[in-house]
Amino acid sequence: MSKGNNANSSLNSFGARDSLKVGDKSYEIYRLDAVKGTEKLPYSLKVLAENLLRTEDGANITKDHIEAIANWDPDAEPSVEIQFTPARVIMQDFTGVPCIVDLATMREAIGDLGGDPDKVNPLAPADLVIDHSVIADLFGRADAFERNVEIEYERNGERYQFLRWGQGAFNDFKVVPPGTGIVHQVNIEYLARVVWERDGVAYPDTAVGTDSHTTMQNGLGVLGWGVGGIEAEAAMLGQPVSMLIPRVVGFKLTGERRPGVTATDVVLTVTEMLRKHGVVGKFVEFYGDGVAEVPLANRATLGNMSPEFGSTAAIFPIDDVTIDYMRMTGRSEEQLALVEAYAKEQGMWHDPEREPKYSEYIELDLSDVVPSIAGPKRPQDRIALDEAKEAFRRDIHNYVDEHQPTQYTKLDDAVDDTFPASDPVRNIEYADNGTLHDHESATSAAVGAKGRPSKPVSIKSDELGEFELDHGAVVIAAITSCTNTSNPEVMLGAALLAKNAVEKGLATKPWVKTTMAPGSQVVTDYYDKAGLWPYLEKLGFYLVGYGCTTCIGNSGPLPEEISKAVNDADLSVTAVLSGNRNFEGRINPDVKMNYLASPPLVIAYALAGTMDFDFEKDCLGTDKDGNQIFLKDIWPTQKDIDNTIAEAINTEMFTKNYADVFKGDERWRNLPTPSGNTFEWADDSTYVRKPPYFDGMPAEPEPVTDIKGARVLALLGDSVTTDHISPAGAIKPGTPAAEYLESNGVERKDYNSYGSRRGNHEVMIRGTFANIRLRNQLLDDVSGGYTRDFTNGGEQAFIYDAAQNYAAQGIPLVVLGGKEYGSGSSRDWAAKGTSLLGVRAVITESFERIHRSNLIGMGVIPLQFPEGESAASLKLDGTETFDISGIEALNDGKTPKTVHVTATKEDGSKVEFDAVVRIDTPGEADYYRNGGILQYVLRNMLKTQ
Template identity: 70%
Template sequence: MASLDSFGARSQLGVGDASYEIYKISQVEGSARLPYSLKILLENLLRTEDGANITADHIRALGSWDPTAEPSVEIQFTPARVLMQDFTGVPCVVDLATMREAVRELGGDATKVNPLAPAELVIDHSVIADLFGRADAFVRNVDLEYQRNQERYQFLRWGQTAFNEFKVVPPGTGIVHQVNIEYLARTIMTRNGVAYPDTVVGTDSHTTMVNGLGVVGWGVGGIEAEAAMLGQPVSMLIPKVVGFKLHGEMPEGTTATDLVLTITEMLRQHGVVGKFVEFYGPGVSAVPLANRATIGNMSPEYGSTVAIFPIDDETVRYLRLTGRPEEQLALVEAYAKEQGLWHDPAAEPEYSERLELDLSTVEPSLAGPKRPQDRVPLLSAKTLFRAALKDYVKAPVPVNVESAGNGVDGKADEASAESFPASDPPAVHAEQRTEDPADKPRDLISAAVGAAGRATNPVTVTLDDGTRFELDHGAVVIAAITSCTNTSNPQVMLGAALLAKKAVDRGLARKPWVKTTLAPGSKVVMDYYERAGLTPYLEKLGFNLVGYGCTTCIGNSGPLLEPISAAINDNDLTAVSVLSGNRNFEGRINPDVKMNYLASPPLVVAYALAGTMDIDLANEPLGNGADGQPVYLRDIWPTALEVEEVMATAIASEMFARDYADVFAGDERWQSLPTPTGDTFDWAADSTYVRKPPYFEGMPAEPAPVSDIAGARVLAKLGDSVTTDHISPAGSIKADSPAGKYLSEHGVDRRDFNSYGSRRGNHEVMVRGTFANIRLRNQLRLPGTGSAAGAALPEGGFTVNHLTGEQTTIYDASVAYQEAGVPLVILAGKEYGSGSSRDWAAKGTMLLGVRAVIAESYERIHRSNLIGMGVLPLQFPTGENAESLGLTGTETFTISGIEALNAGTTPRSVTVSTDTGVTFDAVVRIDTPGEADYYRHGGILRYVLRRMLAS
């Protein structure tokens, strides 16, 4: 539908011999003062103005944006395209296939169900680093990937042929976000003769990586992504925009990882959840595109919706390097300058809030041991590791006690000042737990560090080849160059390879207990490694290619060697992983590993050489060289000049052009997969990977009235910072879990269980794994026999079935409740649902029979996803929580006032009462009229389907 063009914004832009229709932002009064990101949104509204969802008043409201006001004006944003990875993308395609059948059953034309916006899916989450440190690791891992995922891949091949505007990048190509910035992203789009900014929503929260290319985009739930594919705009409030001014230059010895960990810490402390962050100022031009992408990638870790860099010369340079045609480059530059989107280093747009960073103050850093915002200066890493270790071991024995280490400025080291008490503390006995130093205020940090002793429990391990060594607390058992965050960045990737070369030249080797893996973001990385002659040095240290995809960062780290795994578990050792990723939540990386540190790729190599976190890399040697002399990190750390010289000769645009020439075709394995045909999918009755979900079963053409909730029981009572990793099924499937039992009952051997992520297309598996994370701590307690408090539940997916008073799994309890007709609620603390944009965290919650969640606060995407599945997000009154209200989770709840939605209005609050006499008004977190419509219809999918039938 053509825009109503109330502002006369439609115009023409000539670029070379071509002419494009554009919508001029300058036609709206006030637009010149807007931040870059809001100008993009303004153009979006001008181009899609339809008088109903997008009106002239919406456009005027954005033009007259008040940077100091709290967000209150709803707008409808129409993304140019949708991006998916396979874990989150498979459920989207499953739902589209199911929607086709539902349309047919309700008398409509099934073939009308198609993406209306370009949708691209990159298969990158399914490869597991089973084999490592050997020449055939990549081939063997890909073979295993195809064996495990053949049903899913056949289904995706069917989707690619059945749906218009849907493309699939096959396995073994690269990580979705790197493929996005290197190939899929356009920066400026053209369609039907119209030129407009490239914008995107993606089913992975790290979609924000493309912000480095000047593209407005962010992660949404799979549910929202499906609606966007089907032409539904994304409902949002005009956000606050934080201006982040950069100046100066990075000092020698620092990396993009150090910069992004510094920015993450700053923005977490400032508070940017739900806001746009925009980088500006004279320092922007000194930040290479790859570093910009690294910063944008970590946006979910500091909580912003986007973290964007405007278009400038560096943007065009990168587009040229990655093989975009010259016509596209000319269009990007001409359009950006015409529309006032070209970065002016001297400009000072209006911002809601401002931060500033002198790049010269950045220092080498890690983050950990369990949160990406907890930055650890490298100079203090050993000391802070020892302080944190106390939380992870039983009865620590203080030996080699050290006082607080000296930081760069000679003062005692400091940890993050933010306090987000985890709902999933480490698996140690409650009476032996101590406070986490990361949760202490800054003035108490030095005391905690000063008291930190070295807990030790050395265990002798013998590998199958006869290698013997001692393993102790703090041993680095995984060193992984992995994830989209850093493997897109040639500077840090070449830095790691050069460090490996220098280490090998000096006679150093990785420690035999370290699992070393290399999983680049695209094939181009291995191309420039080969061209630079650096691959043999990485392989000498065990960093052989294991796959092109998200491995360690998402829990696909693969198993440790059995003797090492046994030693860790039999002796309750606190093992460590060091990875170049963006996520290090507890229980995420590997079930044998308790402490996880994010680091740059060069530091990953360094810790593989050291083999322990209990080392001061500034003052202690990594080991002895071939000459018997100690070798320090400073001896082998590559200089910026060395890295730049290799980059200049090793990277060329023809590499990108060659590797992406036929990116959707795939290799022989992909092309030889049998492909189903037909407009609707032929569901296999015995499939354990892809099954038809029940979302549309019994759905009437018109929605039933919304009803209040009565007689509800608590399925889980949770604490703060419960992430979607805790809620959504992820990682390996245990044989004795409800999901494992289901697979066994359906004839699947234990060795073929695969991961939850690979089985996201089977709702039966996924609902059984919801709230089953081994680190989840359900605060419900068993009925006491001699004590009112009763016994605590074990960590993991367990609860109390209030109908019987017995301990059971969360899944089995939900089945019992649903058979008895009992609705369920979840009680939670602050930042409920933070982490990746996992639609199954909401889908699984709904399928368990949960009608409402009552939390202190929510992460943006998960709150939206709950509504998208018909689950009501409620918030405790300000300053209150379950504890302050005296809620134990044993109560029976009534929630009244929801029915006001039937009148077309959204109540600001509803009344929650219990059978124990507790009553309070809970804030209704349905934030926009669009979300209210979704909830009235029982979720966004039903809403879209009914709209489709009506049209």
């Protein structure tokens, strides 16, 4: 197996190992020009080529793989699988907890086997930023930030204690405490190095992360993307991530933005273009003369939205803009010199005169971009701002007609399953109008031939005042999320707009929940230095936290009066946020229509109070002389924004804020935290529990065995996604997970979500295959997490309960599926839960690549029906008993191409076929022989101690 980022692990077949002198320091490097053909590659593939050169081991990473990337055919469909070894791993707190739980468990296991627990550490540096747990409960007041952080600690104390223990116990693992910033912003401002140096070897900085918007680092020239927990754990433990050499889409930027057009407008335009073009599974690489005109913060904004395009990465090469940003954010001059020298030596420095070959081409003249928003439910549905009112009136019909239950929209998200496709959401959403103008009201606009008439709802509140709510009312205006909230141009643009509005006497509408959640504490510093906080606060945009908040659904509750009116009258109200996701049901359960907009437009909509508004024709109010005020009257000029950036931002802000970034505030430092090199698991914890992966594990792997007498846990159709398999969303009363929590003294109000309880395998197993839309064909016309339990006469039972009964009788399990099994997001618990339920094999028509690999990583063998065959064509109905022979051939160090499956029906008749073994690489075979990737790594650690 690859030994991570240790240069000495390379076979160096091409003689690429060399040295690079920078100043008075010398670094070992792997020269790309040692391999013919690499000079013409796009920047992103050069990064991959160097990665393969440096980690060549002759088994998983071979000379053939290096030649395959050097001879990359831009026009070919991806077919060559390679093993990519990231320099580091970055995690957020929801998805990072299980990774650290597993690492803590490995320490105990290695101790039980006579090894040294202290030697169990990440083999690649890992950083975890706690940013997903803050909720904007309080807003519009000076103490909102302090109170929200207090509540966050109350809700998440157990998890935070565990993570703080991990911070002290593990080498190469650091935790950025709550209230610091958003993971991706902390990454580009501090953690990312662009060129990494370790053990004297210099190489490109690459990182995979347990959040889909890890791609924000692409703006800095750092390749990487969001992955599931198992891939992240593998990378953290020095194992490579499997991938296909991708197609690369060249995105040419030309021209300059017009005045009044923001980075957000560019991003929404690019999102729309790339969604239409089709870039799923591809790299996008920006090039052309226009690249030099794109500030780094805007590049990061574009990189951040890669999951919304559907691409794996959206990257900018290294150039002077990269170096200037690194200098501004406080990186050392030695680091800057290394980045520039390395990039130029390796042909990775952006040169507009030398255009690489790309698989596909697309072009945008930045002068064509106009102010835009996107909505009401998808980031790619861009609307030009001057058409927004018309678009709202067109869309509102879909939200006030017949009572159709709203579904969560499928996320293209590698890891963020806080708000999954699987769960239904209440058919309530906010609409809010407020001031009616000289045009017809939103209510009249919403009443069509099929529409349901409603009239505005009058509200009288001691706190909020007296007003009317109507369809389209903006009830949430949130400057939130990693995409925009540290981009100085749009953040200072928003603050200057607020200043101009206040000076004109404008105010936000009383029904709007206004929140400000910057991605970095540096924003607070430059707001203070520019003297702009008072204006934002005057409009209600007080600091509520440094974290994801509204964009991941942590918007907090609406004021009671607003929520009641919305629900009682079934109003379709709206949210406007500066984030990247606006799927139905994601932002707030009361809000049906969600729009993405730049931070200045978020404030503009808070002033307007309704989506039923035309900023060109409708005035926002009047000044003290009675003159009408329009958006154009308060929109800051580019010169004002540029001058404020120059005056208000300096390097010291970054060096000060990141000087003690891992230290945390008094709350963090005073958390009662266990000490010692192994974790003291609390028996009564319902959040963090020791998983059973290593229970009874011997130092040497036992031989793998054939499968005898297995029963079918689930018979599934085509396109079963990891959302169908993995536990996600709210924990529903009456389910096995809820029953477990209740038996441990947890009240219904404290169930929380599967996401927050990822560190407790007992909860997660009970939620595996429990999706309410899963259709198990063992049952007729039943959806949800049910099966037939053949230990109990074939009676219907929860999948978890049946699996427990099978385990008690020593009966192994199989799952049968159709085409594209495990497609969608690569959720780690889709594989972990499958394994812990006792499933030994999954037999399908075809697999999604990453889920197939994850199953092997958890000791489950993926098998495929013979070409052209399926469960239906073989007349398998799931009542059979399965014997699978030929697996034992793996004990001889070889992977069989097929194994023999015999399915015996209740009447004794048999169906026999040869299933294709989908263990595709030598590394995967090693994992499977060891019972899983964690067991493989643990035994290797034991051998090297």
